[in-house]
Each structure stands twice: as C-alpha cells, then as structure tokens.
Amino acid sequence: MAIYLDCNATAPVEPSVASVVVRFLEKDYGNAASPIHDYGVFALAAVEHARGQVAEVVSARRDEVVFTSGATESNNLAILGLAEAGIRSGRRHLITTAIEHKAVLEPCDEMARLGFEVEILPVQEDGRFDPQRLAEALRPDTLLVSTMQVNNETGVRQPLTEVAAMLSNRDIWWHVDAAQGFGKELEQLRHPRIDLISMSGHKIYGPKGVGALIARKQNRQFPPLRPLMFGGGQEQGLRPGTLPVPLIAGLGEAAKLAVRNSGERIGHCRAFREKALAAFSALGAEQNGAEEHTLPHVLNISLPGINSERAIKALKNTIAVSSTSACTSHTRTPSHVLTAMGLPSEKVEQSIRLSWCHMTPEVDWHEVESILRALRG
Amino acid sequence: MNDLFSELEEAAIEQYDHSDLPKWLADPVLVVARNPEAYRGKEYLVEILLAQVREYDVYAEAGCCKWAYDHEDIKRTLRWLEEER
Numbered sequence: 001m002a003i004y005l006d007c008n009a010t011a012p013v014e015p016s017v018a019s020v021v022v023r024f025l026e027k028d029y030g031n032a033a034s035p036i037h038d039y040g041v042f043a044l045a046a047v048e049h050a051r052g053q054v055a056e057v058v059s060a061r062r063d064e065v066v067f068t069s070g071a072t073e074s075n076n077l078a079i080l081g082l083a084e085a086g087i088r089s090g091r092r093h094l095i096t097t098a099i100e101h102k103a104v105l106e107p108c109d110e111m112a113r114l115g116f117e118v119e120i121l122p123v124q125e126d127g128r129f130d131p132q133r134l135a136e137a138l139r140p141d142t143l144l145v146s147t148m149q150v151n152n153e154t155g156v157r158q159p160l161t162e163v164a165a166m167l168s169n170r171d172i173w174w175h176v177d178a179a180q181g182f183g184k185e186l187e188q189l190r191h192p193r194i195d196l197i198s199m200s201g202h203k204i205y206g207p208k209g210v211g212a213l214i215a216r217k218q219n220r221q222f223p224p225l226r227p228l229m230f231g232g233g234q235e236q237g238l239r240p241g242t243l244p245v246p247l248i249a250g251l252g253e254a255a256k257l258a259v260r261n262s263g264e265r266i267g268h269c270r271a272f273r274e275k276a277l278a279a280f281s282a283l284g285a286e287q288n289g290a291e292e293h294t295l296p297h298v299l300n301i302s303l304p305g306i307n308s309e310r311a312i313k314a315l316k317n318t319i320a321v322s323s324t325s326a327c328t329s330h331t332r333t334p335s336h337v338l339t340a341m342g343l344p345s346e347k348v349e350q351s352i353r354l355s356w357c358h359m360t361p362e363v364d365w366h367e368v369e370s371i372l373r374a375l376r377g
Numbered sequence: 378m379n380d381l382f383s384e385l386e387e388a389a390i391e392q393y394d395h396s397d398l399p400k401w402l403a404d405p406v407l408v409v410a411r412n413p414e415a416y417r418g419k420e421y422l423v424e425i426l427l428a429q430v431r432e433y434d435v436y437a438e439a440g441c442c443k444w445a446y447d448h449e450d451i452k453r454t455l456r457w458l459e460e461e462r
Binding site for chain 2: 045046052062
C-alpha cells in the first residue's frame with residue numbers, strides 16, 4: 001500500500017476521535033435538541049463541550065461557534081449570508097484573492113450574479129497576495145474582504161497580520177477561509193479583528209461532513225448573517241437541522257488535540273519535510289511558493305521534464321500524491337492557483353503536491369527518486 | 378491522564394477560592410480530581426466536568442441565553458460519572 005501523502009485533500013482520523021464518534025453512534029445516540037431525558041441532555045452536553053473545544057483553537061467564545069457540514073458550507077454562509085446586509089446598506093463591493101478555493105470563488109460569483117461587484121486580487125510569485133494591493137482596493141462601499149489563511153495547493157501562509165492592521169479601523173466584514181490552517185497555524189486566527197473563520201473537521205484529523213463557522217460577536221451580536229436554510233432554528237438560527245452529535249463530538253476531540261499536540265505535530269512534519277526536500281532537490285525540482293511562508297506539512301513542486309500525471313501514476317504504489325486541490329483535480333483543468341502565481345503552463349503541468357501529517361510513516365525516498373529518474377530516462 | 382485530573386483539581390480550587398463555586402459542589406469535584414484511578418475510562422466525562430468547572434457561573438441561567446455552566450450542569454456530570462455512562 002502506498003504511503004498517503006495527500007493530507008490536504010483529507011487526513012486520517014485520530015484514533016481517539018474515532019472512539020468518540022463510535023461512542024455517540026452506538027451508545028449515546030440522543031438528540032441534542034431533545035434535552036428532556038438523559039440521552040438528549042448528554043448529547044447536548046457533548047455538543048456544548050465540542051463547541052468550547054473548537055472555540056479554544058482560535059481564542060473565540062463558545063457561543064461564537066456555529067456547526068456546519070464543513071468549510072464549504074461555512075464559506076457559503078459567511079459570504080452569501082451577508083448579501084442581504086450588503087443590499088440593505090448599499091455596500092455592494094467584495095474583495096477576495098485569485099488563489100481562493102472554489103468554495104470561496106463560486107459563492108463570490110453568485111454574489112456577482114446578485115449585483116455585487118467582486119474584485120479579485122492578484123498574487124505574487126511567492127504565493128501570497130500583496131496586502132498593499134488590498135489596501136488600494138478598499139472602498140467606502142466595501143462590504144466584505146474574504147482571504148484564505150493558508151493556500152490548499154502550496155501550503156503558503158497568507159499575510160493576515162498585515163490585513164488585520166489594515167482593517168483595524170474599517171467598518172468592513174472580514175472572512176478567513178481557514179480550512180487548511182485551522183489547528184495547524186494557531187496564532188494567526190486568534191486575532192480578534194477576524195470576524196468570520198471557516199474550518200473543516202476532516203482537515204484536522206476529525207470526521208468528514210462536519211465543520212464550523214466561527215463568527216465573532218460585537219456587542220453580543222453576530223455579524224448580520226442570514227441563514228441559507230430554514231427549519232428548526234438550531235445553531236442560533238443560522239444553521240437549522242438536527243445536529244450530527246457523533247461528528248460534532250469527534251470534531252471537538254480533534255480540535256482539542258490540535259491545541260494540545262501542536263508542537264509535537266509541527267516537529268514531526270518538519271523532520272519529514274527535510275527528507276522530502278532533500279529527495280526532490282536531488283531531482284532538480286523547483287518549489288512553488290516561498291519556503292519561508294510554507295507550512296511544514298505541504299510541498300508543491302514542479303519536476304522539470306516530468307508531466308505530473310505521469311509522475312503520479314508511476315508513484316502510485318509508493319506514495320499517493322496529487323497535482324492540484326482535491327476539488328479541482330477531477331476536472332483536469334490546470335491549477336488556477338499556480339497559474340495566478342505566474343507559473344508558465346509547462347511548470348504547472350509538471351507540478352505535484354505532497355501533504356503529510358504527524359501520523360505519516362517514513363517514505364522510501366530513494367525509491368521515489370529512482371522511479372522519477374526512470375521517467376526522465 | 379493525570380494532567381487532566383490535576384487540571385480539574387486546580388480549576389476547582391481556583392473557582393472555590395476566587396469565584397462562586399460552592400463548597401457542596403467543589404468537594405465532590407475534588408473527590409474526582411484526587412482519584413484518577415477510580416475514573417479510568419471515563420476521561421471524556423472528566424473533560425466535560427473540567428470545562429464546566431472552569432466556566433462555572435452562578436448566574437448562568439440569567440438573561441436570554443445560557444452560555445456558562447451552572448450548578449445543575451456540574452451536579453449532572455458528577456452523577457453521570459458515578460453511573461455507567
């Protein structure tokens with residue numbers, strides 16, 4: 001079996017997360033909205049406990065966490081949920097960046113269809129948007145700025161601290177898609193200026209199908225979001241539907257471990273990275289995105305003379321890697337992220353993404369090297 | 378495992394000394410905190426108890442929304458710890 005190096009697409013589940021999920025599937029299966037007996041009360045206690053665990057990752061309050069089905073839904077709620085506020089206030093200008101995930105770009109397209117003007121900031125060769133360009137794009141009618149924390153294809157951390165300073169005295173909502181950095185890069189998201197944070201359970205070694213939108217309150221009020229669905233009033237009216245208690249409890253456990261084991265996980269990922277970098281530099285690979293801004297568990301490289309599709313197929317029994325994000329790889333369109341960074345199409349077609357985690361076992365890098373050298377041969 | 382129980386002891390003492398956690402609640406919480414072996418396998422509930430002690434607020438039920446934990450929450454978790462759950 002190949003070693004799994006596609007953790008940015010989805011990650012393995014922590015064993016203790018799986019145990020918590022099974023507990024709430026098999027034994028404690030009450031409905032958190034029926035706290036009229038111990039089954040329901042315990043389910044509710046587990047949900048509130050998980051809410052606190054997720055909030056702690058970003059130093060938010062428990063009542064600022066809204067459970068969703070994952071980061072895609074959270075992004076949709078954060079962006080489309082502000083449409084009515086924008087229409088009512090006459091603020092119809094949005095700013096985002098060219099390297100956002102489709103789960104941000106497509107809701108922005110929908111906002112454009114509703115009459116909003118969407119400005120898409122370019123990115124630099126290092127894989128980061130330029131905060132100065134953002135400063136220049138701000139207008140009195142800007143409703144929302146939506147920027148990702150860490151890019152899913154390159155692992156490059158975006159300049160959120162600079163954005164926070166820039167938006168400190170501006171009456172503009174700021175959403176951060178943190179699907180790839182939540183629980184991995186802890187400090188950035190603790191900045192109180194960030195109004196809305198999207199996260200996903202399965203990227204932090206939790207279950208698939210659950211995530212959260214963290215919406216920081218001002219004067220005890222959420223940002224003026226409107227729900228996208230109706231019926232039940234759960235999650236403070238923002239996300240109706242019976243809460244998936246097993247998934248939420250598992251998400252909470254994953255969030256707890258992300259904080260508790262942060263240093264140890266980073267250490268493991270750095271050690272793994274050094275070996276991967278050594279192997280690929282021997283092959284003359286070029287890294288896409290600046291190393292100094294890249295999180296330790298991701299490496300995006302272009303291999304001169306080797307098409308990525310051929311490389312992935314040749315490596316499939318040794319390491320499982322991908323070329324672009326999981327949500328766009330099936331379409332076989334060239335990476336919009338690397339293209340936005342200014343890479344020539346040849347380099348884009350030679351790019352592969354490796355992403356690992358603290359549970360990833362050792363890889364036989366000599367074997368990887370020889371397979372790739374043979375492709376060049 | 379012992380870290381969790383030490384944190385529970387610390388939180389209970391802190392809330393009793395400097396906040397409003399009453400003695401009749403602090404005492405049974407400290408019994409749990411000081412007997413980790415007796416609660417082996419029930420760490421998930423002990424974690425919930427720890428969060429409830431840390432966020433204990435005697436006025437949790439006041440106002441429109443309940444976003445803190447009160448004595449009923451802690452009493453209930455202590456009961457669950459003694460039961461099969």
